Amino acid sequence: MNVYGFAPLLLIFPAIGVLFNALLGHRFVRPDPEAAHNDAAGEKWSGWVASVMALASFTVAVGLFFALIGNDFHMGTVPLFDWIRIPSADFNVPWAMQVDTLSVTMMLVVAGVGSVIHIYAIGYMHGDKGFARFFAYMNLFLFFMLILVSANNYLMLFVGWEGVGLCSYLLIGFWFDEVDEEGKAVNANAARKAFVVNRIGDFAVIVAMILLFWTLGSLEFESVFSSAVELFEEGQRFTILGQSVTIGGVLAVVTTLFLIGAAGKSAQIPLYVWLPDAMAGPTPVSALIHAATMVTSGIYLIARSNVLYEIVRVVAEEGSVWLASPTLVAYVGAATALLAGIIAFTRFDIKKVLAYSTVSQLGFMIAAVGMGAYVAGMFHLVTHAFFKALLFLSAGSVIHGVEHGHHHLGHDDREEEAHEEAHEEAHEEAHGEEAFDPQDMRVMGGLRRRMPTTYWVYLIGALALSGIFPLAGFWSKDEILAHANQHNVGVYILLTLAAICTAFYMGRQIKLVFFGEPRHEAAEHAVESPPIMTTPLIILAALAVVGGALNLPFLTAGMAEAAHNHPEGIFLALEGWLEHSLAAFELSEEGIVNLPLIEPPALKPLVAGLSLLFAVGSFVLAFYVVYGRRPETAEERDPMRDVPVIGPAIWAFAVLPLNTLFMDYVVPAFNRAADWLAHAVDWTFWHDFVHDNVIRDVFVGFANFTSDVLDKKGLDGALVEGTAYLTRYLAEGIRLTQTGYVRNYALGLFLGVVALLAYFLLMAG
Amino acid sequence: MPEVTINWYLALSAVLFTIGALGVLGRRNALIIFMSIELMLNAANLAFVALARHLGDLNGQIFVFFVMTVAAAEVAVGLALIVAIFRTKASINIDEINILKG
Numbered sequence: 001m002n003v004y005g006f007a008p009l010l011l012i013f014p015a016i017g018v019l020f021n022a023l024l025g026h027r028f029v030r031p032d033p034e035a036a037h038n039d040a041a042g043e044k045w046s047g048w049v050a051s052v053m054a055l056a057s058f059t060v061a062v063g064l065f066f067a068l069i070g071n072d073f074h075m076g077t078v079p080l081f082d083w084i085r086i087p088s089a090d091f092n093v094p095w096a097m098q099v100d101t102l103s104v105t106m107m108l109v110v111a112g113v114g115s116v117i118h119i120y121a122i123g124y125m126h127g128d129k130g131f132a133r134f135f136a137y138m139n140l141f142l143f144f145m146l147i148l149v150s151a152n153n154y155l156m157l158f159v160g161w162e163g164v165g166l167c168s169y170l171l172i173g174f175w176f177d178e179v180d181e182e183g184k185a186v187n188a189n190a191a192r193k194a195f196v197v198n199r200i201g202d203f204a205v206i207v208a209m210i211l212l213f214w215t216l217g218s219l220e221f222e223s224v225f226s227s228a229v230e231l232f233e234e235g236q237r238f239t240i241l242g243q244s245v246t247i248g249g250v251l252a253v254v255t256t257l258f259l260i261g262a263a264g265k266s267a268q269i270p271l272y273v274w275l276p277d278a279m280a281g282p283t284p285v286s287a288l289i290h291a292a293t294m295v296t297s298g299i300y301l302i303a304r305s306n307v308l309y310e311i312v313r314v315v316a317e318e319g320s321v322w323l324a325s326p327t328l329v330a331y332v333g334a335a336t337a338l339l340a341g342i343i344a345f346t347r348f349d350i351k352k353v354l355a356y357s358t359v360s361q362l363g364f365m366i367a368a369v370g371m372g373a374y375v376a377g378m379f380h381l382v383t384h385a386f387f388k389a390l391l392f393l394s395a396g397s398v399i400h401g402v403e404h405g406h407h408h409l410g411h412d413d414r415e416e417e418a419h420e421e422a423h424e425e426a427h428e429e430a431h432g433e434e435a436f437d438p439q440d441m442r443v444m445g446g447l448r449r450r451m452p453t454t455y456w457v458y459l460i461g462a463l464a465l466s467g468i469f470p471l472a473g474f475w476s477k478d479e480i481l482a483h484a485n486q487h488n489v490g491v492y493i494l495l496t497l498a499a500i501c502t503a504f505y506m507g508r509q510i511k512l513v514f515f516g517e518p519r520h521e522a523a524e525h526a527v528e529s530p531p532i533m534t535t536p537l538i539i540l541a542a543l544a545v546v547g548g549a550l551n552l553p554f555l556t557a558g559m560a561e562a563a564h565n566h567p568e569g570i571f572l573a574l575e576g577w578l579e580h581s582l583a584a585f586e587l588s589e590e591g592i593v594n595l596p597l598i599e600p601p602a603l604k605p606l607v608a609g610l611s612l613l614f615a616v617g618s619f620v621l622a623f624y625v626v627y628g629r630r631p632e633t634a635e636e637r638d639p640m641r642d643v644p645v646i647g648p649a650i651w652a653f654a655v656l657p658l659n660t661l662f663m664d665y666v667v668p669a670f671n672r673a674a675d676w677l678a679h680a681v682d683w684t685f686w687h688d689f690v691h692d693n694v695i696r697d698v699f700v701g702f703a704n705f706t707s708d709v710l711d712k713k714g715l716d717g718a719l720v721e722g723t724a725y726l727t728r729y730l731a732e733g734i735r736l737t738q739t740g741y742v743r744n745y746a747l748g749l750f751l752g753v754v755a756l757l758a759y760f761l762l763m764a765g
Numbered sequence: 766m767p768e769v770t771i772n773w774y775l776a777l778s779a780v781l782f783t784i785g786a787l788g789v790l791g792r793r794n795a796l797i798i799f800m801s802i803e804l805m806l807n808a809a810n811l812a813f814v815a816l817a818r819h820l821g822d823l824n825g826q827i828f829v830f831f832v833m834t835v836a837a838a839e840v841a842v843g844l845a846l847i848v849a850i851f852r853t854k855a856s857i858n859i860d861e862i863n864i865l866k867g
Contacts, residue, residue, distance in 0.1 A: 740863025742798075746789050 003067045004076040004099040010060040010107065010146050011097075017053030017139035021046055025132025043131050047122035050135035054118045054142055058111035064104050073580040075100035077152050077222075084155070093219055098152035102581035105378060105574070106149035106300055109385045113292045114142050116536040120393050121284035123532035124400065134174060134282065141167035145293050149300060153220040154209050157301070161265065162202065164294045169195045171289060172281040190280035197274040201264020205301075208257035214240075215250050225307040232311050248315030251308050255325040258305055259332065262298025266362045268336045275359055279351040283396030286351060291358045291392050292385035299362070299381055302329065302369045306582050313372065327488070329370030334484075334494035337363030341501030345508070345650050349439045350395045353509055357465065358388055360498055364480050367491055373483035374582045375551070379574050380480055383472035383547040387464040390540035394458040397529040397537065398513060401451050402438040405525035436522065441512040443520035450526040453534045455514050457541040462510050464544040466503035467615045472547030474615075478608045479551065485607050496611065503615040507622030550574045774815035781808035795847050795857040799840065806836045 028042035068074075079096040086092075097103075118138060125134050141164060148160025173191030180186045213219055215238050216227045231247045238245055262268065267275035278290045289295070302309065309326045316324035340359035347353045361384050368377035437443070448455035464471035467478065477499060484492035518524040528534070551574040781804055788801025810829045817825025851857050 738866055740866030742859045742862070743790055743793075750786060750790065 002076060002078060003071050004064060004078050004097075006060065007064060007078040007097045007099055007150070008080055010057055010064070010111075010150065011143060013053045013056040013060065014139045014143035014146065017050045018136050018143060020049050020053075021132045021136035021139065025136060028132065043122070043126065046132045046135055047118075047125070050139050051115060051118040051122065053139055054111060054115040057142060057146065058108070058115050061104065061107035061111045064099055065108060068099065068101060068104055073101055073577070075581070090217065091213070093153055093155045095156060096152045096220075097150040098221065099150070100581040101577045101579075102300075102303060102378070103149050105382065105578065106296075107146060109296075109382055110142065110145050110149060110293045113385050113389050113540075114138075114145075114288055116539055117284050117288040117292075117389060117393065120287075120396075120533050120536040121282075123530050124284055124396055125282065130174065134171075137167055137170050137174070138284075138288070141171070141289060141294070145297070148297055152222070153218075154212065154224070155219050157304075158202075158205060158209065161205065161261075161297060161301075164289070164297065165195065165198050165202065165265070168198075168278065168289050168294055171285040172278045174281055174285065187280040190274075190277040194274040194278050197271050198264045201261040201271055201298075204257040204260035204264075208254045208261065211240075211250060211254050211257070214238075215247065221304065228308060228311060232315075246315070246320065248311060248321050249323075252312045252316070252321045252323040252325050255305065255309050255312050256323060256328065258301055258308075259325060259329050262301055262329075262366065263332065264298075265301075266295050266298030266366060267359045268298070268332050268363060268366055269339065272336060272340065272359045276352050276355040279349070279355050283351065283392055283399065286355070287389045287392035287396070290355065291388040295358065295362055296365065296381045296385070299365045299369055299377055302366070303374045303378060303582065306369075306372075306374050309369075310372065326370050326372065330367045330484075330488060330491050331370070331494075333363045333366030333368070333370055334491040334498070335363070336360070337367060337498035338494050338501065341498040341505070342650055344501065344505040348441050349437075350398060350441050350444075350509065350513065351392070351439055353441075353505055354388070354391050354395060357391075357502065357505065360502060361388065361465070363498065364477065364495060367495060368480040368483060371483050371487045371491065373480065373487075375574060375578050376476070376479040376483050378578055379551045380476035382550060382574070383464070383476040383544070386540055386547045387461045387471075387473055387544040390457060390461040390537060390544050391465065393533070393537055393540065394454050394461060397454040397533055398444070398447060398451065398458070398526075399438050400529050400533070401447070401454065401526035402444060402522050404527045405450075406436055406438060406522035408525040408527075409521045436520075438522065441509065444513045444518070444523045445516040445520075446514070446518040447523060447526055448514040450523070451528045453528060454537065457534075457537040458514065459510060460541045460544055462506040463619075464547075466506045466619050467499055467611060468503075468619070469612055470548065472544050474608075474612065475548030475552060478611055481611050482607050496614065499611055500614045500618045503618035504622045507619040508627055511623050511627040771815055771819040775812060778808045778812040778815065781805075781811065793858050793860050795850075795859050798859065799843055799847075803836060803840070806832055 025046050028045040067076075076099045077096050078099060079094050081095050082092070083095040084091065084093040118135070121134070121138065125131055128134065144160045144163025144167060146160075148157055148164060151157035151160060169191045172194055173188045176185065176188040176191070178185070178187050209219060212224055216224050216231070218224055218227065228247065228251065236247055238247070238250060240250070260271075263271045275290060275295065279286050281290070309329070312321065312324070313326045315321045316327070337360045340356045340363060344353050344356035344360065347356060361380070365377045365380050365384070368374070368380060460471065464473040467474045481492065481495055481499070484495050785801045785803075785805030785808060788804065789798050792798055792801065810832055813825040813829045813832070817823060817829075847857055850862060854861060
């Protein structure tokens with residue numbers, strides 16, 4: 001009996017939520033053409049059903065967690081149904097869920113943080129005309145994300161991968177009808193940018209899957225990994241495009257392609273450009289999809305494929321393959337962490353800063369998994385999900401508060417009620433008066449007095465992100481830095497610099513948003529958000545504080561010892577927990593051997609102390625020195641720019657032409673290629689040739705055949721007319737015998753009798 | 766004087782039947798044809814009684830009564846038809862009675 005048999009419920013609950021909000025949502029949330037606001041009483045239904053479904057999914061994930069403990073952490077597969085089955089090619093992809101410690105960790109994060117964000121969104125999206133649509137998309141996202149993390153094969157993972165990409169597109173462009181002053185559909189454009197950039201990564205993943213199936217004959221994780229190890233030990237060679245390559249070479253390509261896929265989804269160099277734009281979506285979306293869950297699927301993909309990366313690491317160390325993809329992964333991650341950290345200095349949009357910060361933290365995780373520190377990467381993934389979701393949601397609360405402050409002054413109360421209606425007006429106004437952006441940190445300041453709860457949780461999130469002891473971010477970031485210090489000095493230096501940047505821009509943000517004097521009347525009249533928004537913030541803040549306990553270094557070491565002495569003992573620290581899903585290899589005399597895992601990280605006092613010192617120093621530097629008294633007005637120039645040497649250098653980075661490169665060269669080239677493909681391939685070939693010549697001509701030919709030959713000649717000619725002709729012909733002949741002369745008939749009779757008599761006589765004789 | 770055997774009777778019957786058959790096939794007058802049919806029937810009757818006598822079996826004699834009954838009925842119907850036809854066509858030439866010609 002499969003103890004994980006209830007796992008499908010994990011997917012069924014969000015699916016119910018999608019169906020509810022998609023089919024019935026509009027009945028509860030009826031946009032009232034008169035009031036612009038929707039029917040607030042019905043909103044509760046739509047939002048709470050979605051949230052309860054998310055919570056139910058989380059409950060299932062918790063159930064799976066305990067089932068795993070009860071089952072001694074043994075991996076389990078829950079087959080749902082056969083999916084693709086081609087017996088001749090021995091190709092069989094089932095639709096099955098894999099329950100192991102790695103997937104359950106992701107399920108808990110996705111469903112848990114997802115539930116909190118759903119509840120927050122009930123408050124945040126209050127009054128939006130697309131309320132039900134929003135929650136349908138959110139549940140759809142949960143559904144696909146849970147498919148992604150629960151898949152037991154690459155193809156099913158890819159279904160989830162594409163599905164979350166779709167939901168990301170739908171939610172970034174949630175307010176797709178909004179236009180900027182120039183009349184450009186900014187939100188819809190941001191959604192398209194995200195989708196197009198992700199295509200590049202997705203294409204790489206498809207190619208990688210084809211290569212895997214070609215060489216290993218399967219796409220299921222278990223058999224891919226076991227046959228990869230087996231073929232590697234046998235030294236099997238493959239011929240691909242006329243080249244003879246070892247399995248190590250194939251895997252080096254596959255893992256590099258996975259890196260490109262992860263770079264797309266997890267916003268790494270050079271594909272990170274979509275994530276900052278993705279902030280065009282509603283803030284809960286930024287928190288859930290573009291900070292906590294979807295963007296971590298690249299890290300999950302690499303951690304899941306750890307066996308393949310470890311094999312490549314082994315062959316790369318041997319020197320037989322030049323493409324050392326794990327090292328490449330580590331450097332891409334570290335470079336992204338630093339670059340995005342620097343760019344974050346220069347942003348004034350509160351959400352853009354957090355977006356670049358997310359890119360930077362994802363770089364930390366990618367660097368960790370690239371160094372083989374999968375547990376450290378997953379640890380940072382979990383804690384980052386806590387504090388970055390917290391930061392985004394708090395930022396949402398700030399924006400919400402400032403917007404309310406803005407409505408409160410200068411604009412009549414009618415507009416506050418008729419939020420959507422004022423839309424058009426607001427654009428007119430934008431030309432006339434000053435354009436007001438509630439996300440611009442330059443109009444904030446002093447909000448800690450107006451929004452105390454938000455201030456405190458934001459501070460906790462910022463300190464956790466900066467890596468201040470003893471919050472969650474300190475432990476997870478330090479573990480990555482400790483591994484980097486041990487394995488790769490280059491990565492260590494890059495990551496340490498990135499960590500310094502992190503603390504600096506968070507110090508700047510706290511100062512600009514919450515301290516000093518309000519720089520705009522809107523900030524003066526900001527109001528604290530309702531409890532439905534602040535309660536989730538407090539939950540996440542608590543998690544951001546204690547999240548580090550998941551994998552405390554000394555605790556881990558002690559527990560590891562205890563678990564070795566008592567193999568049955570509960571050993572829940574993330575290190576021991578994930579050990580059951582992540583393999584580690586080493587090439588020894590007798591081939592490849594399975595190591596238990598990288599040694600539990602001991603707290604390295606030097607590394608930890610150094611990074612803490614840097615973090616605090618940098619935070620303080622930003623808070624007291626650079627942004628100490630200034631800026632006091634919204635128009636004032638960012639003081640960082642006036643710092644000699646570093647300031648201009650940082651601003652030079654900010655205009656680093658990568659984004660321009662994409663928008664000016666890659667995207668237009670893509671558009672041209674797409675246009676060409678649309679015309680040449682789609683229009684000329686498909687429509688003209690395939691449709692006209694192949695499909696239409698064959699169809700017309702067949703139709704002619706049936707009408708002219710089959711119908712006219714066959715049915716009409718032979719069958720119908722033939723019968724008539726035959727009858728007539730026979731009748732013509734037979735009627736000649738009807739002479740009308742009785743004597744003829746009598747003669748016939750006579751001859752008949754003679755014939756009969758002759759017959760009987762002769763036969764008798 | 767030679768003895769009259771069964772063969773004489775049968776030969777007479779065959780001659781009468783042949784004359785009747787030729788009369789049916791060869792003549793046009795309906796009455797003549799009827800008479801020829803009667804001749805054929807009676808030729809058969811003669812064969813019946815002759816063989817019944819020869820074989821000492823009364824079945825043949827009984828059968829003759831049936832034949833005579835049928836012949837009487839046939840003549841009654843047939844003559845009625847001829848009268849009816851004569852009334853419409855004023856002729857009993859059977860070559861003129863050909864309206865069922867194909």
